[in-house]
Amino acid sequence: MSLSRRGLILTAGAAAGGGLMLSFGGRAFAEGKPAGASLSAFVRIAPDGIVTIASKNPEIGQGIKTMLPMLIAEELDADWKDVRIENAPLDPDKFGSQFAGGSLATPLNWDGLRRVGAGGRAMLIAAAAQTWGVLAGERATTAGVVVHGPSGRKLRYGALAATAATLKAPDLKTVVLKDPKTFRIIGKSVRGVDSPRVVRGEPLFGIDVVVPGMLYAVFVKCPVFGGKVRSANLDEVKQRPGVKTAFVVEGGSDLEGLLGGVAIVGDNWWRVNQARDALKVEWDEGPTATQSSAGFAEQAGALSKDKTAKRIQSDGDTDKALAGAAHVVEAAYAYPFLAHATLEPQNCTAHVQDGKVTIWAPTQNPKPGRALVAKTLGVPESAIAVNITRCGGGFGRRLTQDYMVEAAWIPKTVGAPVKLLWNRADDIQHDFYRPAGFHYFTGGLDASGKVVAFRDHFVTFGKGDADVPSASLTRVEFPAGVIENLDYQRSAIPLGVPTGYLRAPGSNALAFVFQGFLDELAHAADRDPVQFRLDLMTQAGPRKASFDTGRMGAVLREVAARSDWDRRRKTLPARTGVGVAFYFSHAGYFAEVVQAIVSKAGAVKVEQIWMVGDVGSQIINPTGAEAQVTGAMLDGLGVALGQAITIDKGRVQQSNFDDFKLLRINDAPPVDAYFLKTDHPPTGLGEPALPPLAPALCNAIFAATGVRLRSLPIDRKLLAA
């Protein structure tokens, strides 16, 4: 299995130690309620047969709190209607990896959590055997009941759990897993387990946490990244209604850690946020104050001409092949910084008392958050308890724990529990942005229309040879491998703006530029865009492609069939077009077709999206899977239609949803999403449907208008007739 870029990072950092094999040791259950007998850290069964399963990973809307327990319940052979689910606190010794990222929950837990369930089932069977005094092999289970085959005797799990809990846990490596043909829970649509509480407005999210005696805080950081407080009029701020105290935090220089700023703490969040109106800070803005998006574009243009740029990958002789090509295409692509804009702004509640820290955090990545708090506050990790709340969106933003360390620092000074909440401007202006990037392509076709040369000079951000987070082009980026003469070069601009992982990091930008430029080559070759891509799947080059081109070819053919591509593209009305794109990311194979109509004023309306994905042999929860891929594609559409973060004087210029626009219902088209089942282990779905959407859309707009869009977001002025 090939892991994503983010997967590698998480596996090496956050999830170290959280492997495939989960601990079956700890008998103490997550939230420690006494009712019932614990078969493992994950499973507790009460005498009335209620099976409580711990859900170990943060829920950010990806449906993990429903899906991971399905794996356990299936192999435990529980009756889903008897299953109750509780959030596990951060405790990797008991639960293994606990993070939400990289679409990794399925590949990391598909085997291990089913074995946890199977181990519990083996213990229940052993308990029944002990009760009845019968032989092994004569018992089966069905939906929460152990059955003795020969006699037909039955015992419910609830009656067996107490005995089972006294037995030795089996070796999970050797427990027998079900034949997938006999699955009763996996593969059936199971609705979100917390949805009834969500629709009643019950407090589930980080922002809803209440701790007795709690105060509320805002934390005002320098608008220029990394700036520090020189002075602040704290006395005036303290006079404002509701304000209990205000103080300067010195902070450090790590953009992912505690930065300098002013904390305002009081009895009500609105009051402390209002008190910001009275705050005047003299900032030491630091070196980033000279940086701007316009400056970056200017530097990229100059760097694109640097013939000595570092080569990432070089096959054959690209200069020579271009000189001999029948047709040469050149194009410059660019994409902007992006914010995550989780609808629940960053927040965290913390209590520091008697050397112990208790944290309630909407986080995707609690373990490194705890480590950061430990380091910054100078307390051992063992003295920090992290409660993981439901997250009002994640998208990668809550992989970075700056808000957690701020929340833990403030009560240390105040002496009371504190809920820190950012306002929307804080959230948009202090993110870890999807980095902007610039790609300068040259492609060469021979007389038959075959791609014989391909060059990308990528201008990214970094220091020396090191890219900033999420800003890398790897040597295997397709079409590397299948093109005889290929040249990937890299130049970098220094950057003081923090960057990070946004849903399908790297891929969300690279798909746009590579699938856009491949479309340009297809049209230059006068080939059907689907057939041109299929031909690349079978083109012999110096190496194999970085993914299985057979699987990608299959999803491309299927999406062409489902969208009736051949007939559709020939029969569309004026200023209406269809476009196609594919992308491999997070171990998933995705091809998408978009149909769009462009008004004479240049307004783009997507009429429909077709998607075919291949994530292996099993869709674990079909309703959740469809929700994830639909949401991912519409997320990609929202980005393409209207999102950009721009920098001026080292500051973010956007501040709310009027200038950083989210997709709305009237722009959300019908979606046809279909999965091809193939004989491969199942992989994740939170991210890989996103990358092909923007290029498929821009390719459709080209088909509709003849205008090639090479930068995002879409500029409708370019599309007016």
Place this chain on the structure above:
Amino acid sequence: MTISLNVNGETRRAEVEGDMPLLWVLRDVLDLKGSKFGCGAGLCGACTVHLDGRPVRACVTPVSAVGPAKVTTIEGVGATALGARVQASWIETDVVQCGYCQAGQIMSATALLAKTPKPTDADIDAAMRGNACRCCTYPRIRAAIKHAAGLSTADTRLVKA
């Protein structure tokens, strides 16, 4: 000042400034956490509540402007048959992803159906476009509204080949 509010059929009193937005009175004074803070500027709809059945953005509604109007929040909307039907439809359609915006979505959807029991797609677009969903659950929001209205949930906007 002492403000008296009718919230979900009960009289509630709060000792707050008149310019405090209704959202923060509900959340942090009356401890009704269902209405959500997303933007503070009436741009995302996460804070939507009803005043006498009319959907308003609580984050930009000063509490002093509420007066005798009946405030209904997500915690109270299920007390009406229509509100309960919309909540049930949301569950049955499996709309929720992260869920943060859904209180506001349900409040806007309930207000729409109270006025327009059989909404068209255009009616849904007009009534719901002020409610952003960052997870983009829009196709299921549309389906859940139609289901609650007793309409077919098939997406009639599908294009023909």
